[in-house]
Amino acid sequence: MVDKEHFERFWRENYNNIPPLGHVLRKRFFNDRWFRIHSLPNSKRYADNEDEMKIILDRQNRLINDLIGELNNYLLLLYAFSETATSKCFFTSDNAIVLDSVQLDKVLPDDYDTECYLNLFMINKSWKAGSIDDYLKAVANDEPVYYDNSCEVYGFLLIDIKQNRLIAPYDGGVDVFLNTTQEKNVFKLKYKDWLSPTESGL
Numbered sequence: 001m002v003d004k005e006h007f008e009r010f011w012r013e014n015y016n017n018i019p020p021l022g023h024v025l026r027k028r029f030f031n032d033r034w035f036r037i038h039s040l041p042n043s044k045r046y047a048d049n050e051d052e053m054k055i056i057l058d059r060q061n062r063l064i065n066d067l068i069g070e071l072n073n074y075l076l077l078l079y080a081f082s083e084t085a086t087s088k089c090f091f092t093s094d095n096a097i098v099l100d101s102v103q104l105d106k107v108l109p110d111d112y113d114t115e116c117y118l119n120l121f122m123i124n125k126s127w128k129a130g131s132i133d134d135y136l137k138a139v140a141n142d143e144p145v146y147y148d149n150s151c152e153v154y155g156f157l158l159i160d161i162k163q164n165r166l167i168a169p170y171d172g173g174v175d176v177f178l179n180t181t182q183e184k185n186v187f188k189l190k191y192k193d194w195l196s197p198t199e200s201g202l
Contacts, residue, residue, distance in 0.1 A: 022168030
């Protein structure tokens, strides 16, 4: 089991002060460790019916299964935003470990010009295809993956600490961050039919 101290050491050694947000990580690792798949053919962003949602879940589960491996351990890192450090946002499902919040306007002043906090929650899990389909559906529909009277959790990362792999689903696809450029190129070739047709890869 990965505890708070273990995770923070891993993140500090590999990502320094970069917040664990897919779009922020993408800007930092755009050229060397990142690639993106689209969840639907022809880069369609949202599912209009159950058949298209099945395609989204099939693609994303196959990708995650390939990157993490059936029954292997990983971390599910969920996040919520708040305007104050004294936010009452608590995610208590599945024995979540509360991590230190990140003040985004201090770390990313060019992106956040008002006080904003990223609240982080970590869950130790074992990967099994289909096990987080509810979360994947929510993100695919641009809906919260968890909400109560105190907060809404809108996004998450899957993190394989052992292999240093990050998986960040978004509404439209999945951003993948691998340990090396060579590793990225191998998986990018494997999933070439799911990539963006644009030169940027977005």
